[in-house]
Amino acid sequence: xxxxxxxxxxxxxxxxxVVAGVGLIGGSVALGLRQRLLARRVIGYDANPExxxxxxxxxxxxxxxxxxxxxxxxxxxxxxxSPMRTLSPLARDLAPFLSPAALVTDVGSVKSGxxxxxxxxxxxxxxxxxxxxxxxxxxxxxxxxALLENAVWVLTPGDHTPLTALxxxxxxxxxxxxxxxxxxxxxHDALVATISHLPYLASLALTHMVARxxxxxxxxxxxxxxxxxxxxxxxxxxRDMVVExxxxxxxxxxxxxxQLERLEADLDDPEELLAAAAEGKRTRDSLPVVKRxxxxxxxxxxxxxxxxxxxxxxxxxxxxxSGVNIKDIEVLAIREExxxxxxxxxxxxxxxxxxxxxxAEGFEVRGRG
Amino acid sequence: xxxxxxxxxxxxxxxxxVVAGVGLIGGSVALGLRQRLLARRVIGYDANPExxxxxxxxxxxxxxxxxxxxxxxxxxxxxxxSPMRTLSPLARDLAPFLSPAALVTDVGSVKSGxxxxxxxxxxxxxxxxxxxxxxxxxxxxxxxxALLENAVWVLTPGDHTPLTALxxxxxxxxxxxxxxxxxxxxxHDALVATISHLPYLASLALTHMVARxxxxxxxxxxxxxxxxxxxxxxxxxxRDMVVExxxxxxxxxxxxxxQLERLEADLDDPEELLAAAAEGKRTRDSLPVVKRxxxxxxxxxxxxxxxxxxxxxxxxxxxxxSGVNIKDIEVLAIREExxxxxxxxxxxxxxxxxxxxxxAEGFEVRGRG
Numbered sequence: 001x002x003x004x005x006x007x008x009x010x011x012x013x014x015x016x017x018v019v020a021g022v023g024l025i026g027g028s029v030a031l032g033l034r035q036r037l038l039a040r041r042v043i044g045y046d047a048n049p050e051x052x053x054x055x056x057x058x059x060x061x062x063x064x065x066x067x068x069x070x071x072x073x074x075x076x077x078x079x080x081x082s083p084m085r086t087l088s089p090l091a092r093d094l095a096p097f098l099s100p101a102a103l104v105t106d107v108g109s110v111k112s113g114x115x116x117x118x119x120x121x122x123x124x125x126x127x128x129x130x131x132x133x134x135x136x137x138x139x140x141x142x143x144x145x146a147l148l149e150n151a152v153w154v155l156t157p158g159d160h161t162p163l164t165a166l167x168x169x170x171x172x173x174x175x176x177x178x179x180x181x182x183x184x185x186x187x188h189d190a191l192v193a194t195i196s197h198l199p200y201l202a203s204l205a206l207t208h209m210v211a212r213x214x215x216x217x218x219x220x221x222x223x224x225x226x227x228x229x230x231x232x233x234x235x236x237x238x239r240d241m242v243v244e245x246x247x248x249x250x251x252x253x254x255x256x257x258x259q260l261e262r263l264e265a266d267l268d269d270p271e272e273l274l275a276a277a278a279e280g281k282r283t284r285d286s287l288p289v290v291k292r293x294x295x296x297x298x299x300x301x302x303x304x305x306x307x308x309x310x311x312x313x314x315x316x317x318x319x320x321x322s323g324v325n326i327k328d329i330e331v332l333a334i335r336e337e338x339x340x341x342x343x344x345x346x347x348x349x350x351x352x353x354x355x356x357x358x359x360a361e362g363f364e365v366r367g368r369g
Numbered sequence: 370x371x372x373x374x375x376x377x378x379x380x381x382x383x384x385x386x387v388v389a390g391v392g393l394i395g396g397s398v399a400l401g402l403r404q405r406l407l408a409r410r411v412i413g414y415d416a417n418p419e420x421x422x423x424x425x426x427x428x429x430x431x432x433x434x435x436x437x438x439x440x441x442x443x444x445x446x447x448x449x450x451s452p453m454r455t456l457s458p459l460a461r462d463l464a465p466f467l468s469p470a471a472l473v474t475d476v477g478s479v480k481s482g483x484x485x486x487x488x489x490x491x492x493x494x495x496x497x498x499x500x501x502x503x504x505x506x507x508x509x510x511x512x513x514x515a516l517l518e519n520a521v522w523v524l525t526p527g528d529h530t531p532l533t534a535l536x537x538x539x540x541x542x543x544x545x546x547x548x549x550x551x552x553x554x555x556x557h558d559a560l561v562a563t564i565s566h567l568p569y570l571a572s573l574a575l576t577h578m579v580a581r582x583x584x585x586x587x588x589x590x591x592x593x594x595x596x597x598x599x600x601x602x603x604x605x606x607x608r609d610m611v612v613e614x615x616x617x618x619x620x621x622x623x624x625x626x627x628q629l630e631r632l633e634a635d636l637d638d639p640e641e642l643l644a645a646a647a648e649g650k651r652t653r654d655s656l657p658v659v660k661r662x663x664x665x666x667x668x669x670x671x672x673x674x675x676x677x678x679x680x681x682x683x684x685x686x687x688x689x690x691s692g693v694n695i696k697d698i699e700v701l702a703i704r705e706e707x708x709x710x711x712x713x714x715x716x717x718x719x720x721x722x723x724x725x726x727x728x729a730e731g732f733e734v735r736g737r738g
Contacts, residue, residue, distance in 0.1 A: 132588065137673060152588060183584075194578055195589045199596045202571055204649040205628035209563055209621070211652040215552075219501065219521060220564045220656055223599040227568045230592040231653040235646035239639060246636040252578070253633055257626070259574035264622055267615040270608060277604035280573040283580040284600040287589055304506060312698050313689035320682035329681050329698060 013175065014039040014103075017077040018065075020090055022046050022055040025107045025131065026081030027143025030060045032176040035145045039077060045094075046082075055140045072097035077172070080106035080114075084240040088117045095121040103168045105129045109192060110244040111156040111185035119158060127161055127169035128185060130154040130192075131178060138234075149177035156185040186248070193248035198256055200238055201249070203231040299351045301343045304364040315341060318361045324354045382544065383408040383472075386446040387434075389459055391415050391424040394476045394500065395450030396512025399429045401545040404514045408446060414463075415451075424509045441466035446541070449475035449483075453609040457486045464490040472537045474498045478561060479613040480525040480554035488527060496530055496538035497554060499523040499561075500547060507603075518546035525554040555617070562617035567625055569607055570618070572600040668720045670712045673733040684710060687730045693723045 017039035019030045026044075033039040044061030045068070046052045052064040065071060072078070072094060082090045087108050095118075098104065104126040106114055111128045118126040133151035153173045157166045166182070173180040183191070207228045210216040230238075242249055266273035305311035312329075319326060328344030345351050355365045386408035388399045395413075402408040413430030414437070415421045421433040434440060441447070441463060451459050456477050464487075467473065473495040475483050480497045487495040502520035522542045526535045535551070542549040552560075576597045579585040599607075611618055635642035674680035681698075688695060697713030714720050724734045 142673075181588075191585060191588060195585060195593045198578075199575060199592050201629065201632050202575065203592075203596060203653075204646065205625055205632055206568060206571065207649040207652045208628050208645070209567075209624060210656075211648065216560060216564060219550075219560060223568050223572075224564045225656060226595045226598045227572060228649075228653045228656070229595045231646075231649040233650070235643060235650050239643045239646045243636055243639050243642065249636065250633065253629065255578060256574055257629075259577050260570065260622065260626075263570050263574055264619065267612055267618065270612050273612065274604060274608045276577070277573065277600075277608045279580065280576040280597075280600040281602070281604050283576045284572075284597045287579075287594060287597070304511075310689065310694040312695045313685050313693075316682050316685035317689045320679065320686045324682075325679040326681045 012037060012040045013172070014077040016041055016043065016074045017079065018043045018045055018072065018075040019061065019079045019081055020045040020094060021080065021082030021086075022051055022060065022140050022143075023081065023083070024138045024140070024143055024147070025133070026079065027055060027058075027060045027140040028133075028145060028147040029079050029081060029107070029131075029176065030055070031143055032145040032148055033077075034059075034062070036175060036177070038172070038175050043071075043075070047086075051140060058140065058143075060140055060143055068093050068097055070097060073099050075099065075102050078102050078104045080104070080108075083237070084108050084110065084244050087114055091117055091121060091123070095123055098123060100124065103127070103165060103172070105155075105169055105172075107131055108244075109196075109241055110248075111154075111188045112247075113244060115156065115158045115185045119160060124160075124162065125165040125168075126158075127165050128156045128158070129169065129173070130156070130188065131173075133178075145177070151178045153178040153180050154188050155180050155182050156188045157182065158185060189245050189248040190251065193245055193252040194255075197242045197245050197249045198252040200230050200233070200242060201253070202256070203228045207231040299345045299348055301345060301351050301354050301358075301365055303341045303343065303358055305341055312341065314361070315343075315358065315363065318357055319343075319354055322353070322357050324350055324357065381406060381409045382541070383446040385410055385412065385443045386448070387412045387414055387441065387444040388430065388448045388450055389414040389463060390449065390451030390455075391420055391429060391509050391512075392450065392452070393503070393507045393509070393512055393516070395448065396424060396427075396429045396509040397502075397514060397516040398448050398450060398476070398500075398545065399424070400512055401514040401517055402446075403428075403431070405544060405546070407541070407544050412440075412444070420509060427509065427512075429509055429512055437462050437466055439466060442468050444468065444471050447471050447473045449473070449477075452606070453477050453479065453613050456483055460486055460490060460492070464492055467492060469493065472496070472534060472541070474524075474538055474541075476500055477613075478565075478610055479617075480523075480557045481616075482613060484525065484527045484554045488529060493529075493531065494534040494537075495527075496534050497525045497527070498538065498542070499525070499557065500542075502547075514546070520547045522547040522549050523557050524549050524551050525557045526551065527554060558614050558617040559620065562614055562621040563624075566611045566614050566618045567621040569599050569602070569611060570622070571625070572597050576600040668714045668717055670714060670720050670723050670727075670734055672710045672712065672727055674710055681710065683730070684712075684727065684732065687726055688712075688723055691722070691726050693719055693726065 017033050019026045022044045030042045033042050041062045043063045043065055044052050044055045045065045049066050055061050056064050080087055080090055087106060102125060104123050106128055108114055109130055115128045131148055131151050131153040133147050155169050170180045210220050263276060266276055303315055316326060325346055326343055327346060329341060345354055358365050386402050388395045391413045399411045402411050410431045412432045412434055413421050413424045414434045418435050424430050425433050449456055449459055456475060471494060473492050475497055477483055478499055484497045500517055500520050500522040502516050524538050539549045579589050632645060635645055672684055685695060694715055695712055696715060698710060714723055727734050
């Protein structure tokens with residue numbers, strides 16, 4: 001399905017969309033715009049001509065541009081999708097050429113800065129956005145429209161954002177298959193500081209505590225690996241993200257410190273600490289399993305696996321042979337060791353069916369549908 | 370294979386072993402002692418008669434006792450395996466009846482307190498131990514000798530521990546199939562404070578930050594779930610562990626705070642922060658994957674999975690059909706979303722073979738052998 005194959009008389013929500021920065025997210029937006037017939041033509045803009053040539057060769061964009069200019073006036077949709085640290089300079093480069101009627105949005109993971117920048121530049125029809133999607137693999141070669149499908153896409157209108165702009169942005173996000181969630185920029189930034197940027201710093205701090213200590217890192221199994229996984233992300237992207245959001249992150253760090261201090265004080269009050277541990281467990285156990293979809297596979301099955309070769313294979317093969325679709329899989333490693341797999345399935349019925357299949361194979365299972 | 374079926378003339382390293390506290394670990398030790406012919410008879414001692422009856426019915430122990438007494442004098446091996454908070458009272462109950470020749474050890478996860486307690490009680494042949502094994506499922510019904518096989522088992526002799534006692538304890542641990550690692554009690558406690566108890570408190574603190582906030586917990590995907598997984602452990606066991614180790618834990622908390630402060634200061638020095646992020650990534654990526662075994666499956670294969678149903682099944686089935694043994698599996702969720710599986714395989718050869726099989730099935734793979 002491709003816009004180019006349609007007659008010129010077809011109508012599109014947007015005539016000319018410009019995607020500025022054609023990487024994983026920008027490329028996925030461009031593909032979504034084309035495949036879902038949301039724009040008659042999609043122009044890719046990027047400082048790097050090689051990236052643009054690749055994007056064009058892959059059919060991600062219809063046309064390419066390497067410098068800003070009068071051609072931008074035709075755009076009725078502009079999506080800024082360059083790396084975080086280049087978003088503001090990009091906005092300043094493009095702003096002089098933008099039509100006042102163009103809907104402008106971005107896809108950065110911090111929202112206050114770019115909102116203020118756009119306001120200062122006088123770009124009225126701007127609605128900042130943050131599609132909460134990503135991939136371990138970056139770059140336009142891994143872009144795909146499906147990346148954005150069912151993803152939470154936060155939209156953060158500022159005090160002066162026209163309601164019509166917000167409404168257009170919301171419609172666009174829905175048309176791309178994602179789920180818009182609207183909140184003010186500072187609320188968004190405080191939120192990602194808490195659930196993403198603070199955990200990253202905490203993970204980094206823990207990682208540094210075992211650096212250059214062979215004995216510590218040898219014994220750092222299970223739980224420690226879980227807690228430091230995010231420290232394995234791209235250092236530059238992670239750094240840019242936390243630096244851009246440093247104001248909100250400082251707030252989150254202060255709250256984190258207070259929580260730690262309270263827990264430390266509770267070391268002398270074991271009853272209080274038990275209450276805090278029980279509350280923590282309740283909260284953690286009620287977190288939805290959100291991965292690729294807004295509809296979390298809450299239908300979990302826990303399978304005990306004996307310490308024998310190829311038990312993961314035995315479990316997944318037994319289910320696969322019966323057509324059970326495993327949506328998510330996790331090796332449970334509570335405290336030092338595992339011994340169980342958590343499977344995320346599609347429905348309570350699938351949980352029952354999988355439990356039956358696995359019991360017949362001699363596995364011990366525990367479901368929560 | 371069972372000691373009872375052997376003639377009375379067979380020789381055993383220990384004549385009479387007592388396992389005090391017959392839960393998951395105590396039961397597994399008892400089973401190991403019996404199945405590996407390390408003790409002629411294994412006596413289970415527990416305050417709970419029901420647990421003892423179950424242990425006897427399951428063939429975990431040969432005989433059972435519910436109160437301390439003269440019968441203990443016959444023991445040449447005593448393993449204290451009750452929950453952390455009852456270890457010291459247990460030691461005080463048993464000490465008056467112990468033979469001076471008996472090797473005494475424990476399996477608690479904090480070592481300074483019990484070492485001091487035993488010294489005060491005059492139990493000379495005591496060597497504190499910590500088998501770094503566990504399971505999501507507790508209790509004697511889940512005990513099995515294999516739980517301890519290939520596990521790291523830290524032994525922490527005190528200043529006055531006789532060398533012969535240490536040597537006997539080391540031989541016992543090896544005979545049970547585990548890997549002894551010797552270090553002083555305070556070194557052990559500092560180590561577990563850093564890699565286990567501090568991560569637990571940090572995880573609990575993060576969890577509390579999203580409690581009672583629906584929006585935060587809805588969006589708390591991927592990385593946040595990883596960082597808070599250990600907060601889902603048993604609250605009482607977790608509480609007892611951190612309270613018992615509070616001195617070392619306070620030291621670890623102080624170092625953690627300094628790391629966080631340094632990172633917070635680096636928010637104003639992006640070059641420094643980038644260096645810290647890069648160092649963190651190097652350290653995290655070099656952590657061994659230790660789960661159930663001392664021999665980490667360092668042979669990883671990363672498989673990109675498209676956003677389509679049953680991709681986990683497709684990957685594991687393709688490998689299972691070809692006899693590739695998947696030792697570990699992890700859904701990679703760097704930043705918000707996944708899109709890749711990490712498989713832990715047995716050897717670089719298995720990585721190459723699996724890569725070939727998966728490429729033939731149309732998967733994109735990246736290995737590190």
